[in-house]
Amino acid sequence: MVKFSYLLILGLLFSAPLQAAQRIKDLVSIQGVRSNQLVGYGLVVGLPGTGEQSPFTEQSFRTMLSNFGIMMPSNLKPKIKNVAAVAVHADLPAFIKPGQTIDVTVSSIGEAGSLRGGTLLQTFLKGLDGNVYAVAQGSLVVSGFGAEGADGSRIVANTPTVGSIVNGAIVERAVPSGLMQNDYLTLNLHYPDFSTARSLADAINKRLGADAASGYAIATPIDAASVRVSAPRDVGQRVGFLATLENFEFEPADAPAKVIINSRTGTIVIGKDVRLLPAAVTHGGLTVTITENQQVSQPNALADGETVVTPQSVVDVNLDDSRMFKFDPGVTLDQLVRAVNEVGAAPGDLMAILEALRQAGALQGQLIVI
Structure with missing residues (x-):
């Protein structure tokens, strides 16, 4: 029997806050600055x-x-x-x-x-x-x-x-940088998200005294991945401007609800926003064991015949007790994990349950298998 071990990682600790402020330098890269x-x-x-x-x-x-x-x-x-x-x-x-x-x-x-x-x-x-x-x-x-x-x-x-x-x-040769080519800088988010891009632009405008509603905005979101920021043309001033800008803090938006399954290692990562619609799941196991034994058939000493070897097959079927558990509307990640653990589901069974829930439309979140 092959034992399949797994690691179930929760997206965030349940007691942790929903989101914490982070520095701009930890979440973005500057367009044109690259290796x-x-x-x-x-x-x-x-x-x-x-x-x-x-x-x-x-x-x-x-x-x-x-x-x-x-x-x-x-x-x-x-x-x-x-x-x-x-x-x-x-x-x-x-x-x-x-x-x-x-x-x-x-x-x-x-x-x-x-x-x-x-x-x-x-x-x-x-x-x-x-x-x-x-x-x-x-x-x-x-x-x-x-x-x-x-x-x-x-x-x-x-x-x-x-x-x-x-x-x-x-x-022997330096690569020209695109840092000084325009009147603005483009900040590219490591993880594109429209809400995060808007939050980043609002945080920069607020800290630098700009107001988008009045038509004067230093930072403007371009798309889900980029925010354009007006910057000084002078080299020294632009470097100082970036040094101040990258240490501003803002609150990025929550990531989309996702369930990530690594089928090779058995690792399952479930985001904190994953929810379940009403569903019932039955879980059981069927074990079939086939054993081949060799029997020797020897004729009576007074009878004519030959000694032969005859195979004997033994088939053993073991059906575990099936268990069923029910999910109420809005079940959280914590409740899902507890319910699956209570029925004693193995990692492979858990993957099958999550896939079946997605096919049934009861899993609110993306299911990604890598």
């Missing part, structure tokens, strides 16, 4: 025999030597088991300047067994536009390791083909 992804291709050298001898690794090795004026004969195939071809990637944060450093991640793209002990040679990291924004180089830190026996048996811990270099890339 950028960089990627590059390079070689890791100095490996203790855990490298590879693939065609593209050999080609890259020859190209590297030619850049230093060393030409290898075309008929000479180098043995480079201490070299591995790798992909290097990093995130270029907003506002970072040339000369500063960023962390990089190095991953094997060939048949290398491990990158432990290797050193990444100078690798250009390019952005989406094809320009080089950083150059990476340095010794790798690899947390994983692997070992292989002569008979082919192997043990691997973590991932030995992926490593990192802290401060391993030097930024």
Whole structure:
């Protein structure tokens, strides 16, 4: 029998307040202020025999030597088991300047067994536009390791083909920021909601002395995800304005009623606003066990015949007592959980009950299975 464990998490504690004021900086991002992804291709050298001898690794090795004026004969195939071809990637944060450093991640793209002990040679990291924004180089830190026996048996811990270099890339080019391009700033909510956008705009206007009713408003909601805020054009004043603005507090709207089910782990998250319409649910279990036994049939010593083995099947059916519970109008999350626990429903049964309630139209809230 496979045991299926689960974790039922309530959206909020029942004794907690409905909503608390939060800082603007914790709920929004500024449009135009973002990181950028960089990627590059390079070689890791100095490996203790855990490298590879693939065609593209050999080609890259020859190209590297030619850049230093060393030409290898075309008929000479180098043995480079201490070299591995790798992909290097990093995130270029907003506002970072040339000369500063960023962390990089190095991953094997060939048949290398491990990158432990290797050193990444100078690798250009390019952005989406094809320009080089950083150059990476340095010794790798690899947390994983692997070992292989002569008979082919192997043990691997973590991932030995992926490593990192802290401060391993030097930024060579800055990415222009869109922070100063307009007379306004656009604040994008992490979780779009029309009510939250309106509440955010009202809070900014109230704190800065603006009144939308009189036609003068510093902040204006654009849609469910964005609020446009008028800002000074001067660089110093705009930075100070943002430093003040991001620490304002406001009360975001309640999130929509949702039930999230992770079918792989058995995790169930139920929002505090989930309600049930009148419904009755019956819960029961049917267990069928089939056992195969082998019986030996042996003839009498005085009779003609052969000894044979005959199968014998035993089928056992166990039907648990069915239980029924009823939900009255407006049942809360707490009452739902208590009722399901009282009938002893397993996690899989709880998922089935929630799905059946949604199909019956008795579940007020979105049911999302991931």
